C-alpha cells in the first residue's frame with residue numbers, strides 16, 4: 451500500500467503537460483457561477499509544479515469563468531484516466547493573472563495557433579449570427595497569425611493558477627478499490643474507504 455500517493459499524482463499531472471494524449475491533460479475545471487451553481491468545463495493543463503503546488507491553465511479574460519473565479523476564487527478540478535480507472539479530485543484557490551509578469555511569460559511561450567484563440571472578435575459565450583463564418587478577424591480564419599498580429603490577443607489572455615490545497619485520489623481495482631485523501635501543503639496522506 452503506497453503512502454506516496456501525492457508524488458504519484460503530481461508526477462502524472464506533470465507528464466500530462468508534456469504528452470498530448472495523456473488522459474490527465476484535459477481535466478474538468480469547476481467554478482461557482484453567478485447563481486451559485488457549479489460550473490465545469492474542460493481546460494488544457496499547461497503546467498504542474500509540485501514544489502509550488504500550482505496547476506496552470508490559460509483562459510480568455512472575457513469569458514464567464516474569469517469573472518466567476520474573480521468573484522469567488524475557489525476551484526475544483528477533476529482528472530480522469532479511463533483505462534487506468536483512476537480519478538483525482540483537486541480542491542484549490544484560483545489566482546488570476548493578466549497583464550503581469552506571469553501572464554507575459556506564459557503568453558510568450560504559447561504557439562501562434564493558441565494565441566489566435568485570443569484574437570476572436572466575439573466575447574466567449576455571446577450569441578452570434580447563424581451565418582457568421584467564424585470569430586477570427588478577416589484573413590486569419592485559416593492561417594496562423596504572425597507574432598505581430600497575435601500580440602493583439604494578449605489583452606484577452608489570462609493565466610489561471612490553481613493553488614492546490616487538497617487531493618482525493620481513487621483507483622478502481624478488481625481486488626479492492628484504493629482511495630486517498632491528501633492535504634497537499636503538509637504532504638499528509640490518509641487512506642479512505644473507497
Ligand SMILES: Cc1cc2nc3c(=O)[nH]c(=O)nc-3n(C[C@H](O)[C@H](O)[C@H](O)COP(=O)(O)O)c2cc1C
Pocket residue numbers: 476489490491492493494495507508509510513514515516574575
Ligand atoms: C479538449 C478541450 C480543451 C480545451 N482547452 C481550453 C483551454 O485550455 N482554455 C480555455 O479557456 N478553454 C478551453 N476549452 C474550452 C472550454 O471547455 C470552454 O468551453 C470555454 O473555455 C468556455 O468556458 P466558460 O463559458 O465556462 O467560460 C477546451 C475545450 C476542449 C473540448
